Amino acid sequence: MQKIVSLCKRRGFVYPSSEIYGGFSAIYDLGPYGVEIANAIKNIWWREMVQLRNDIVGLDAAIFMHPKVWEASGHVTDFADPLAECKSCHTRWRVDHLLESAGIFADEKMSEKEINKIFEKGKKKIKCPNCGKNNFTSVRKFNLLVKSNLGNFTEDWTKEPVYLRGETCQGIYVDYKNILDSTRVQIPFGIAQIGKAFRNEITARQFIFRTREFEQMEMQYFVHPGNELKEYDKLRKLRWNFYLNLGINKNNLKWHKHENLVFYAKEAYDIEYNFPFGFSELEGIHARGDYDLSQHAKCSGKDLFYTDPRTGEKYVPHIIESSVGVGRIMFALLCDAYAEEKVKGETRIVLKLPKQVAPIKIAIFPLLANKPELIKKAREIFDNLKTNYMCEYDGSGNIGKRYRRQDEIGTPYCVTVDFDTLKDKAVTVRDRDSMKQERIKVADLKEYFENKF
């Protein structure tokens, strides 16, 4: 974990937010290479979810929504995690996590009373992971919604807050009717969205795994009630294959079935990834019944029924969802890719990222940094390739250092212009993983890379 966190900072993938002011807990910025991976993940997801499907449409709902949305969804009352504070060092902890580490099962969905009972019984066994003392407060449920005074100009705005969205899918539910009325979708159909979500997470000490601001990719699929579980099984397969096609090692993935379902859910599974702290949730796939639309119909007073144009049958569609954080996929990809290899007695750090998500696809160098004729040719090749690929031109330091730097950011290919290039019109292309080098004619480079990518 430490090695990945340090590489991310050192090489410009992820920075702590506002670092010159000491950082801002559980918030991170994506650096130049991080934003490239995140964009690649989002593009691959969008292509598969929207572009290649004629039954799924996209949406970009606003982050701020009417506060009643969050009352209807149950977030204002129930979107809460159990919190206890260590009275010695004042660190706050999620009680279900503390209990889990002591081998005691507790669910974050349990009531305050239930979880207090379990914690009282089990807390003798639990030490504060920060200071090692055993001196906790009792448990209180802490609501995770982040509040704002947007549009409220009074002093006591906290009494009537608006919320930053805690999940993106609520925007999908409340726009479901608009989409039905303005497009040609028919059940079964889906709505996909990528956007920021915010949660006042109690413990956020696992790098970009759990942050207070994060980006979700969610797809909600609206189905006939009788087809919910059949469609759910299809969605589970689709999502599992997404990770295999992305290039994640199958052995680092597994299914986790939720045993304690919320009352309206039909089925819930997570796809877990083997993060440095063990298998943990990467994505949630849930069969949610008609809960979401029924709640919004009840609270808004609007008719959210669907009428089948062929049979005339009227019903509230059931929803199955796929929900994942961009940061979690990025973290999983980085963990999967990180490797240290011994090369000629030295350690080479290399990110063996799948080519499709590598932030830089091709790096181009002049062999020597002070030879104008080599620089000119390398620049020419860079200008030619950059129209099709994210490329980087690097003319500083020695060639060995440049290779090492590109290995560390996961660049699949490096192209070097040397003195022979001026005579034979060919360059050396070096492969990141095999480190093999081959001579390729400059005129053939575009075709060569077309085949490689």
Ligand code: GAP
């Ligand atoms: N609409 C359903 C929903 O939001 P969730 O299990 O709370 O379900 C879904 O979240 C996914 O969003 C998670 O599997 C994870 O990938 C991502 N996620 C949730 N909370 C997160 C956080 N604090 N930081 C980063 N990603 C998070």
